[in-house]
Amino acid sequence: MVLGPLLWLLATLATGDRLLAWLDPRPRPAWYRLSLAFLLGLAGSTLLAFWLGLAGVPLKPWLPAVLALPFVALTLAKGGSPAGPSPAVGRLALLLLALFLALPVARSLWEPLKGWDARTLYGVYTANLVHEESVRGEGFSDPTRALSHANYPLLLPLAQWQLAGWIGRMEDQAVMVLFPLCEVALLGCVWGALAGRVEGPWPGLAAACAAGVPFLYAVPDGGVASGYADVPLAALTAAFCAAAWDWLDDEADGPLRLLALLGAGMAFTKRGGLLVALTGFALLLVFSRRRGAVVAAAAGFAALLAPWWLHQRALTPVAPQNYAARLYTVAVQRGGLATEGLPLLGRVLRQTFLLPGQQALFWWAFAAAAPSALRLGRGPRFLVLLTLLTAVSVYLFLLRSGQAAEAVNEYSWGRYMLPMLAPAAMALGAVVSPPGPCCPRDPASGSPGDPAGCPR
Amino acid sequence: MRVRAALAVLGGLLALGGALLFAVPSPFDDVRSPAVAGGLALLALAAGCGDSRLSPRNLAGTLLLASLLTSVLVTAGEGVAFLRQVRTQAAMSPTQRRDAFLEYSVGMRGSDLAEIQRTIPEDASVLILWNSRRNGYVAQLLTYYLRPRRVYFWRGGPAFHLLDGRAVGLPDEAWLRSRGIRWAVLLQGRLGSRARAVPLDEVPRL
Numbered sequence: 001m002v003l004g005p006l007l008w009l010l011a012t013l014a015t016g017d018r019l020l021a022w023l024d025p026r027p028r029p030a031w032y033r034l035s036l037a038f039l040l041g042l043a044g045s046t047l048l049a050f051w052l053g054l055a056g057v058p059l060k061p062w063l064p065a066v067l068a069l070p071f072v073a074l075t076l077a078k079g080g081s082p083a084g085p086s087p088a089v090g091r092l093a094l095l096l097l098a099l100f101l102a103l104p105v106a107r108s109l110w111e112p113l114k115g116w117d118a119r120t121l122y123g124v125y126t127a128n129l130v131h132e133e134s135v136r137g138e139g140f141s142d143p144t145r146a147l148s149h150a151n152y153p154l155l156l157p158l159a160q161w162q163l164a165g166w167i168g169r170m171e172d173q174a175v176m177v178l179f180p181l182c183e184v185a186l187l188g189c190v191w192g193a194l195a196g197r198v199e200g201p202w203p204g205l206a207a208a209c210a211a212g213v214p215f216l217y218a219v220p221d222g223g224v225a226s227g228y229a230d231v232p233l234a235a236l237t238a239a240f241c242a243a244a245w246d247w248l249d250d251e252a253d254g255p256l257r258l259l260a261l262l263g264a265g266m267a268f269t270k271r272g273g274l275l276v277a278l279t280g281f282a283l284l285l286v287f288s289r290r291r292g293a294v295v296a297a298a299a300g301f302a303a304l305l306a307p308w309w310l311h312q313r314a315l316t317p318v319a320p321q322n323y324a325a326r327l328y329t330v331a332v333q334r335g336g337l338a339t340e341g342l343p344l345l346g347r348v349l350r351q352t353f354l355l356p357g358q359q360a361l362f363w364w365a366f367a368a369a370a371p372s373a374l375r376l377g378r379g380p381r382f383l384v385l386l387t388l389l390t391a392v393s394v395y396l397f398l399l400r401s402g403q404a405a406e407a408v409n410e411y412s413w414g415r416y417m418l419p420m421l422a423p424a425a426m427a428l429g430a431v432v433s434p435p436g437p438c439c440p441r442d443p444a445s446g447s448p449g450d451p452a453g454c455p456r
Numbered sequence: 457m458r459v460r461a462a463l464a465v466l467g468g469l470l471a472l473g474g475a476l477l478f479a480v481p482s483p484f485d486d487v488r489s490p491a492v493a494g495g496l497a498l499l500a501l502a503a504g505c506g507d508s509r510l511s512p513r514n515l516a517g518t519l520l521l522a523s524l525l526t527s528v529l530v531t532a533g534e535g536v537a538f539l540r541q542v543r544t545q546a547a548m549s550p551t552q553r554r555d556a557f558l559e560y561s562v563g564m565r566g567s568d569l570a571e572i573q574r575t576i577p578e579d580a581s582v583l584i585l586w587n588s589r590r591n592g593y594v595a596q597l598l599t600y601y602l603r604p605r606r607v608y609f610w611r612g613g614p615a616f617h618l619l620d621g622r623a624v625g626l627p628d629e630a631w632l633r634s635r636g637i638r639w640a641v642l643l644q645g646r647l648g649s650r651a652r653a654v655p656l657d658e659v660p661r662l
């Protein structure tokens with residue numbers, strides 16, 4: 001029960017660290033490096049397993065170990081990605097992080113699997129992968145085998161299939177280790193992105209502020225312990241934002257390679273992830289001087305995702321969802337912008353700002369920081385705009401998916417907001433920290449860079 | 457000076473009032489959070505936080521700290537509730553905890569589930585039959601707990617009449633044979649959550 005998940009974690013870290021060394025070998029603080037390695041390993045290994053499955057390779061229980069073996073061997077032989085100096089997180093921030101992480105970890109490991117989608121969607125998909133040993137099995141292709149979506153992204157089921165392989169069987173409780181690990185990686189990316197740019201306790205406090213959002217540990221339907229894809233997507237988005245900020249600082253090629261893989265991982269985790277990734281690439285295109293390089297990265301992202309995209313289009317959705325037509329019907333034909341759009345706006349604003357039991361005061365702090373962040377430089381500007389555009393997209397999604405007519409599900413908005421947590425926390429951290437002499441760090445040595453490079 | 461004192465008094469009152477409202481349930485839920493946030497912001501403005509005027513950095517930093525404080529309060533409450541849950545369920549096995557949750561959330565009994573898992577072989581194909589609007593969700597959930605059995609749904613036929621105990625409309629023989637289905641799980645009861653395994657040839661047909 002412990003050994004299997006532990007071996008899976010080591011294999012994922014080794015795979016990801018090797019990918020990090022290949023794609024963008026700049027020195028990073030240890031926690032940041034491990035967080036990135038975990039998320040890259042998760043995205044890379046599941047995409048690889050999917051491609052193999054699509055090519056007809058049976059997804060045997062030993063395959064995850066075999067696929068990890070060359071990465072582990074290379075990491076042992078050549079070492080991992082370079083380590084940089086690790087600034088202190090700060091005692092108060094560490095204490096708060098431990099406090100806020102304790103509950104989701106305990107809940108994930110103690111409570112039975114409760115999330116609806118975790119059982120009826122990802123759980124059923126994982127069972128299909130484990131028992132049919134294929135991504136093209138009858139469980140995915142026969143509409144009479146499923147009641148809802150049969151063509152949902154597969155990163156989470158494939159990660160759970162890997163865990164089942166390492167454990168030796170499909171185990172409800174053991175797969176839950178994935179979600180607290182994703183939260184730790186998310187916080188590591190928030191801290192790491194800030195720690196390289198500002199000094200003092202603020203990077204740690206900004207990460208703690210994100211970890212303290214009660215939705216992550218207090219809400220049964222969408223939080224860490226629910227087993228939904230929202231937390232892994234939020235973690236991958238955090239890594240995506242950290243890499244995007246690196247790119248906007250120095251426009252070196254490394255971060256763009258990371259962005260291609262992380263963006264593909266986001267779209268392979270949840271359909272909404274595709275939207276966030278595309279928004280991210282569009283913003284990078286606007287803010288970059290080397291636009292050709294961004295287009296090349298976006299092409300790499302599309303190439304990594306193309307096999308999944310083509311495959312899922314061939315699967316018949318059990319419940320067809322023509323969102324564009326629904327949006328037209330709601331917004332134009334029924335005059336829904338006034339009758340449904342405004343009440344929906346009221347509900348989402350209430351859930352964002354007026355429910356401290358779900359969001360604490362995180363979004364108040366972000367709202368206060370956003371105007372200043374827009375003036376701080378390209379990186380913070382990217383983070384704020386990505387947060388705001390994602391919020392608008394989620395609002396339109398709720399409007400067109402018909403959830404506006406009824407009360408927005410108590411937790412829908414909070415769940416869909418999770419990917420915005422990391423960019424918002426990074427922007428917040430950049431604003432509240434005092435102007436420091438060290439931003440950005442020198443990519444070659446990891447040491448504080450020229451003060452002239454500071455975005456302020 | 458007088459303006460700063462007024463701001464401090466107003467901010468203190470707002471923050472204190474908001475903090476007190478955390479102890480009171482609805483209808484004040486929507487007021488307490490902005491009260492605390494606004495109060496702290498006014499206090500920060502009054503104090504200057506080392507700056508003689510309100511700066512966005514001061515405001516955002518104050519709200520960040522206020523958010524952390526709110527999170528600590530929420531965590532404490534949630535932590536106590538979780539510890540109570542652990543104490544209550546300490547003697548239960550993971551399966552018993554799962555069964556308790558299933559019964560609480562959808563009215564499905566763990567004993568029914570265990571009986572179905574004992575009765576239907578793991579390599580069998582199963583048809584789930586139900587006919588109330590609500591228990592479509594339970595049918596979906598059952599798919600997960602019946603793994604690795606292959607579970608099928610049939611939407612094409614007449615009503616199944618499971619609630620009033622009349623005969624059941626089934627898919628045609630060719631459909632059933634092509635999928636190797638020999639077992640059915642009937643979802644019955646007021647909430648449509650009482651599950652029962654029946655060999656397909658024993659299902660009373662229309």
